[in-house]
Amino acid sequence: QAVKEFLDEVRSREQPHSAGLVSQPTAVKFLMARKFDVSRAIELFQAYKNTRIKEGIININPDEEPLRSELLSGKFTVLPGRDAKGAALALFTARLHRPDITTHKAVLQAIIYQLDKAIESAQTQREGLIFIYDMTNSSYGNFDYELCVKILNLLKGAFPARLKCVFIVSSPLWFRAPFAVLRLFVREKLRERVCTLKGHELTSHIPVTSLPEHLGGTSQYSHVAWIQSCVNMHNNTVQTDTHDCVGSLLRSYSLECSNPSAGSDLPVANANCYDDKNANPHNHCRVIDGKTQVPGQYQLSVSNRVQGNHQHCNGSAVSGGDAGVSDSNPNANVNGRAHQAPPQSDTPPDTPLSQKVTEEGGVPPLPQKSLPRPPHMEVSVHMPEPGGMTVHELVDYVKRKKKKGIYQEYEDIRKEPPAGTFDYSKKLSNQIKNRYSDVLCLDHSRVQLCKLDGDDETSDYINGSFMDGYKRGNAYVATQGPLPKTFADFWRMVWEQMVLIIVMTTRVVERGRVKCGQYWPLEEGRTEQHGYFRIRNAHIQVFQDFKLSHLELYNTQSGERREVCHYLYLSWPDFGVPKSASAMLDFREHVLQRRETAVQSLGSSWTGPPGGPPVVVHCSAGIGRTGTFCTLDICLSRLEDIGTVDIRETVRRMRTQRAFSIQTWDQYYFCYTAVIEYAQRNGKLSPVQWSDSDIDTDSE
Secondary structure: OHHHHHHHHHHHHOOHHHHOOOOHHHHHHHHHHOOOOHHHHHHHHHHHHHHHHHOOOOOOOOOOOOHHHHHHHOOEEEEEEEOOOOOEEEEEEHHHOOHHHOOHHHHHHHHHHHHHHHOOOHHHHHHOEEEEEEOOOOOHHHOOHHHHHHHHHHHHHOOOOOEEEEEEEOOHHHHOHHHHHHHHHHHHHHHHHEEEEOHHHHHHOOOHHHOEHHHOOOEOOOHHHHHHHHHHOOOOOOOOOOOOHHHHHHHHHHHHHHOHHHOOOOOOOOOOOOOOOOOOOOOOOOOOOEEEEOOOOEEEEEOOOEEOOEEEOOOEEEOOOOOOEOOOOOOOOOOOOOOOOOOOOOOOOOOHHHOOOEEOOOOOOOOOOOOOOOOOOOOOOEOOOOOOEOHHHHHHHHHHHHHHHHHHHHHHHHOOOOOOOOOOOOOHHHHOOOOOOOOOOOOOOEEEOOOOOOOOOOOOEEEEEEEEEEOEEEEEEEEOOOOHHHHHHHHHHHHHOOOOEEEEOOOOEEOOEEOOOOOOOOOOOOEEEEOOEEEEEEEEEEOOOEEEEEEEEEEOOOOOEEEEEEEEEOOOOOOOOOOOOHHHHHHHHHHHHHHHHHHHHHHHHOOOOOOOOOEEEEOOOOOOHHHHHHHHHHHHHHHHHHOOEOHHHHHHHHHOOOOOOOOOHHHHHHHHHHHHHHHHHOOOOOHHHOOHHHOHHHHO
């Protein structure tokens, strides 16, 4: 009876041609949220619709930017567990919010899209929702008062689900001045429904098995698996003639706006929202193996290689963190702004996307032979051209520009748009293979692995880019620090490209944060298996600034065995750049000598360019320290060849192959001072001709 009254009232208020879009399941959701009080449910319906219109959230398409980036960021997610009484758990992670590079609209879109899928569950409709605002490790830069207010207003009075409680996981920031107004608003708005506590105290209110590890629980949730289930929901439900509440509301509003009699001064909306005609609120979380055609532009495939378990909504388990999307994601940014550079930090923000997705069952069989390397370039982008500067001219230039001027020179480079597209890196199935969502590979220079057998069309992807050296095409492979889920892919790349040298310029853990996975055996004599490769650490040499591990790489399928030298550079400081380039210059020299020896050992078996196979260089993201090392190698090789360097042009050209290489102003300035220090060490410049002590104070 309540459903009938609700539908009659809503349909009487809507335009005649759109009234039929409000379905019975939609009515049930709003009525459940208000305990079947029809008048209050009608008020909620109107508040929800008005909130969406006010915020401009007329069309929710998860395949479009910037919503797609927000969904992938892991900033907001619905956890697989529930509280003791069955309420769903939604988590907002404040430290992942960057107010400077995203919009309120995009964040609210991502929240509404996910909550709408969560309340397809009848249990969530009955038991309500708990919202956890996690401030752990957040800073003032993550705080956005207006967004907090909008989220709480949405949850409290404009969303068709009962808000059971808000848990604020506080940090010291919560009790400081900027948060005072928000504390007052929360107390006034939510009263007894809000609870402020420390992370470990959550276990007193929510079962340990339902909380993630960083909040004191044991749940190993996969945000990617949850997002995949949201999309799969459109295709994996029973056919009915009903409409999902979001789809009907949006379609209703678009039709109303397109009707002149509606009298609205808002623009007409082309609301191709997900009008879910296949929704079944009692059974929506089944995942069907294989490729699935989903309404919109998604094409998903659930791979048996990468699994992430996520128990959604009605308790059905969903597995499959390797969902593939046919179209593009962000252009190396978080909010869809074209050509946004990555964060100016050597440690880009961590997200749940790089956690809790584990390998299972290895990888499908590899081909018996290595993938032929792409034809090497006869001409590099770094050639001995006229121009540039001698070392004396370089010294005069730096003294004249000072550190501030060199920083500005880098800033001008940083603002240049990327020289290509990132479409392949931005596919959803490939996004989970990226350590950082804003560090992607240009399509034209990415390393393509040999595709594996089976239906995984993206098995050729790794976050690595070919980069030219001085007068050498494809001299390097610049890549990210491997993730546990990409260890096997990394060794496939090493094998297929016949790599002899790996240069690692970061430690596995720095400043308490994981910068790279432990993808090789750390101890001498130890053996590890990744996919169809067995890696043995045969011998370790320890130097003052680096370690050299002699690895034996064995292909268990083909029976071939190779030797790979793994360099781990240890003298890069946790913050900034080295005060002196001496250790880096010694390190480079050792790598060059080892490469020459290794290439000679190949003999006639190597038929590629004279310089040998590419050297794999990586840090954490594969752009900061990696770009610095490669810039120095290119510039110093040119200096030895023709006596000039052009650091600015070298970095600009390098970024056409590995976007955003050289990540900070300090790294760029370090390249200048390192070249000068090299010239001094090699007698090309006397010590009295250069000292940067007089310009260090100009860094502000």
